[in-house]
Amino acid sequence: MSESKTSAVTDASAGTDAGVDRSALPHHSWLQRLYTGTGGFEVVGRRRFYYLLTGSIVALSLLSILVRGFTLGIEFEGGTRVQFPTPAGVSTEQVESVYSDTLGQGPVSVQTVGSGSSSSVEIRSEALDAGQVAALQNALFDAFQPQDSDGNVSRNAISVADVSETWGGQITEKALIALVVFLVIVSIYIAIRFERDMAIAAICALFFDILVTAGVYSLIGFEVTPATVIGLLTILGFSLYDTVVVFDKVEENTRGILHLNRRTFAEQANLAVNQTLMRSINTTVISVLPVLGLMVVAVWLLGVGTLKDLALVLFVGIVVGAYSSIFFATPLLVSIKERWGPVAAHTKKVLAKRAEAAGRTQPAAAGQTQPRVRAVAGSAPRPGAQPMGKRSKKRH
Secondary structure, rough: HHHHHHHHHHHHHHOOOOOOOHHHOOOOOHHHHHHHHHOOOOHHHHHHHHHHHHHHHHHHHHHHHOOOEEEOOHHHEEEEEEEOOOOOOOOOHHHHHHHHHHOOOOOEEEEOOOHHHHHEEEEOOOOOOHHHHHHHHHHHHHHHOOOOOOOOOOOHHEEEEEEEEEHHHHHHHHHHHHHHHHHHHHHHHHHOOHHHHHHHHHHHHHHHHHHHHHHHHHOOEEEEHHHHHHHHHHHHHHHHHHHHHHHHHHHHHOOOHHHOOOOOOOHHHHHHHHHHHHHHHHHHHHHHHOOOOHHHHHHHHHHHHHHHHHHHHHHHHHHHHHHHHHHHHHHHHHHHHOOOHHHHHHHHHHHHHHHHHHHOOOOOOOOOOOOHHHHHOOOOOOOOOOOHHHHHHOOO
16 A cells, blocks of 8 residues: 555544544534534543533523522412303403402413413412402402303302312322422432443433423423422433433443453543434423423313423423533543543543554654554544444454
């Protein structure tokens, strides 16, 4: 083989940062790299950037929670719920105006529940005393003349229910217990299925999902209801599933990595992220589409408030969970691994061999390089390079 051909093969195979003609490497569009999953996207290698991004998101969420707090529903804070059949042509703005004119303050929320002839207006407010309830019933009856189930205009068509703070406290306590039990079971499962470091990274990703979802609710002012708590537990399961899929591929790619000197744990983990990236995107899109349909049908067409709360937390949680499984959980796992233990020693060993080989492959004369095998053994794998197979191991 001629010297020029040898040099071209060396550059294309090694793909190092120094002394390599990048124009000789094959160029693929980002869609091709995304579809093939051959390691063309550097996620783990840019983990400092993603840590900074993740930290910024967490800081914004914490700031919103501390400054703005949450808009708790009456199920948690206690209050009064007033409901009556929706008269023809009456809007929620008109109902809110009657409430404000009667009591001198606005309600917590006014929404339409149901559709068609079975629809009704639901008013949620702070706890009202008997006098305020009577005044509000009279004002609503005089303004809208609601009809009962028999079609007769009646004041009894306006129902009033009080929700105590004690009941809301019980819901909060049970939700926290369910969350703790979930996290404990998840930790045990991942520790048995994978290992301790993966369990730590997965739990950190779950806490990130909880915090950011709560921060979004605080920032935008979504009302927190029991449906929100149910949706939160649901999206934690989704996030865990996506993280386990990525970790399973990481475990497969890094099996026996300590006995090889060609790639580091971080490079194999980055390849695993690329190989599962398309699957994570597909899973997220397929999960988000029904939620969007739920929001459109349940909120805009049917006006079901409970489904709105559930759909909102699912939408936010799915997107946040997809981010954490790709850009936070695996980079965090690599950082933990490379901090101490055999993986840290192996990484230093591989990088030292590469630095040594790179020094030996410097051109000895104008236009000449060292033999190809040295360049390949002492260089980082180029983006898109597949793991070394059994035949390659025997050859080198």
